[in-house]
Amino acid sequence: xxxxxxxxxxxxRVALLNPSPAQIVIGDIxxxxxxxxxxxxxxxxxxxxxxxxxxxASILPRELRLAxxxxxxxxxxxxxxxxxxxxxxxxxxxxxxxxCKVLGERFNVNLQPNPxxxxxxLIVLATERRDLMPMDTADWSCIANITPLSxxxxxxxxxxxxxxxxxxxFKLSKQxxxxxxxxxxxxxxxxxxxxxxSIS
Numbered sequence: 001x002x003x004x005x006x007x008x009x010x011x012x013r014v015a016l017l018n019p020s021p022a023q024i025v026i027g028d029i030x031x032x033x034x035x036x037x038x039x040x041x042x043x044x045x046x047x048x049x050x051x052x053x054x055x056x057a058s059i060l061p062r063e064l065r066l067a068x069x070x071x072x073x074x075x076x077x078x079x080x081x082x083x084x085x086x087x088x089x090x091x092x093x094x095x096x097x098x099x100c101k102v103l104g105e106r107f108n109v110n111l112q113p114n115p116x117x118x119x120x121x122l123i124v125l126a127t128e129r130r131d132l133m134p135m136d137t138a139d140w141s142c143i144a145n146i147t148p149l150s151x152x153x154x155x156x157x158x159x160x161x162x163x164x165x166x167x168x169x170f171k172l173s174k175q176x177x178x179x180x181x182x183x184x185x186x187x188x189x190x191x192x193x194x195x196x197x198s199i200s
Contacts, residue, residue, distance in 0.1 A: 003015050003018075006077050008031075009032070016077070016095060019099060021105045021106035028076060029073050030050060030165040032075070032077070033048060034161040034162035034165065035158045038080065039133065042133065046158075047132050050158075054165055056071060056124050060117065061116070066109050068117050073103050073111075077099060108174070123147070124149070126143040127148040131152055
């Protein structure tokens with residue numbers, strides 16, 4: 001019987017119902033999130049989940065930044081499903097929670113729901129609505145009392161967003177950043193990095 005799985009840029013197959021930490025690499029996550037547009041693509045410019053994740057991490061205390069950066073990492077494998085649809089798919093929520101557990105094990109970080117990260121996510125959401133969805137007149141009750149950031153969002157290309165995500169990951173995690181040695185880079189490229197732009 002075929003096991004439901006998704007293919008990644010590095011050539012791995014990641015099981016949807018029973019993922020293994022060994023199947024998870026940060027390069028696949030950065031690449032996947034950088035090529036997914038927030039809000040089903042209904043923004044005035046392309047704006048990736050990777051850039052969103054970096055912005056969330058940037059407004060958190062130092063000890064929560066890695067968890068903030070990876071709070072949507074499961075979407076690299078499961079897709080960025082809009083919240084109203086998620087609420088209609090209880091099985092998806094179970095699968096997502098399991099991915100968060102496995103991702104937490106892989107990167108030694110607690111990815112269980114956290115009030116501070118949720119608040120940062122809402123602040124970024126309010127900022128995104130202001131800067132990226134100005135024509136939307138719907139009532140977003142979840143951010144009714146949330147003040148957006150003063151700085152404006154400048155959407156990045158997928159390549160730039162992936163590079164930014166990777167750079168922040170290596171700054172925050174205890175994993176060493178790959179050497180610039182060409183031979184070593186070639187060896188590690190498939191395992192760690194989404195593209196050569198990540199090597200600066």
